[in-house]
Amino acid sequence: MSEERCSLFSVFYSLFTIYYFYSLFSDLCLSVSTCPVQFPAFAGTCLLHGVRGSRPALYNDYTGAGVGVRRTLNGSWSIYCGEIEVAQFMITKQVHETALVIFDKDGTLISYDHWGEIMHHRSKRLAHRLNLSAAAEEQLCLFMGVTPYTSAILPGGLVYAPRQEAEKKVGEYIHIHFGLSQKEAFQLTTDVFSEIDQETDFKLSLQPLPGAVSLMENLRVAGAKIAIATHDSAAATQIHLHSLGWTELIDMVVSPDIVPEQKPSPQPILRICSALDIAPEQTTMVGDNVTDVLAGKNAGCKISIGVLTGVSNAEEFSGADLIIKTLDEVLVV
Template sequence: MPIHAILFDKDGTLFDFADTWGAFGRNLVLRLADGDHARAAELGRVIGFDLETATYSEDSIVIAATVEEISDLLDRHIPDMSKEELLELLNAEAAAAPQAQAVPLIPFLEGLRQAGLKLGVATNDSEAPALQHLASVGIHEHFDFVAGYDSGHGFKPGPGQLLAFATHVGVAPENVAMVGDSLHDLQAGRAAGMTTIGVLTGIAPAEALAPMADVVLPDIGHIPGWLEKDALKTA
């Protein structure tokens, strides 16, 4: 099927996961532990984060979960903070995380738009931090649609955000590609009846993504070339 629209995950897809979220994890657990390194390391283990190396395990909840799911996991370990306070802190730290672009995003996205593609973002992050992240690198206006887990369409691996994008831009799901770095992204794409593109700028290795992906690429910068080859195959 020809691709007329592309929906991107945000973290690990538009932005390199390790370079962006290592600092977030370190700042978060140290802040929650009031600077106590031993306590911070313990909280890091709860969310699958190694404080010493500032890296995440492949099954870390931070990779694909919503901020509420992360908050639920941490809540029982932080009895002196209410759920609302914890959510507020998580969103504040997420919004402040400097974003490391997976590729130079402005020329990349401009090229896709010039090719006539509709573009969107579907993230399990909250909508407000997601918009801040896109604006921080000057790409918010390049997207026709941006949804977080709290935008009213559900969250991945459910297909709600993806189908809402397809409806919003007037493109049938079979003519949309879902691009992501995690199985949640690709499972959502399959559930929505879309082409699925895995990228390796997150934590998951190619062999983990391959069963759910129509193609696995090193990063989003390889998408235009893949689209050209795919078009030639189907011509």
């Protein structure tokens, strides 16, 4: 038997010895859930933890006392007993605890600025495919929410709309004004949107918003899970995360491709909580749009935070638990 297998056998023998005595003297029941650490002996990891009260089986109490094993930074295995870690963060001198933070993407983690140029490229590609006149091309560009010559984003335009909504409205515009069938117009639109995504060098155009990277890194170090609930497509989001080098920071992404119900529906948040096995009551939602805050409220999140770096203003965030100017204001402690 290899040295590592012997070590693992000793760990698990000790673990279940502790479990036996722990179960004798505790009125907590023990359950098994998935943990991010991967053991070489099998695909998953077992984490034994306490479950309190009558919480639905879908969610487990990640603050209960328990016993488990984890791999240390030097590669060895260790047994631990006690409380499952949650991250603590501070805003305006008030400390909060969370096991999971769900972020919106555009306007929250990433600046909207790059979308003006991208939407302009999409409008020009569509105009070329449709063989439009200069005047018709300008009107299409304006309809898509950007100025024809500077790529400036127009307030309230389609740049801020969920991707599926933007594709649908542009397809309808093409169908009405340029004679294509609805099916042809929508197919052309979705094809062009995807083409521009694939051709764009997002490493040059994407700009993380102040505090985004350090906040996610510090939350991970503190033990919190991180997820993204976005209105963008899954494919585009993965391109963005890869370009920014964020793929290792994010535990899960939910987009309309995965959950058709969009924010302010609670379903994107509930899907993430279910998949990561963390209750909404242990979850924080952060977004720049009032729909993000409403989604957090509708899902029963512990905290819903509005950040003033995107679509909504402070008045629109009146229902938020907290309002911050930038993510720099969040200090992980």
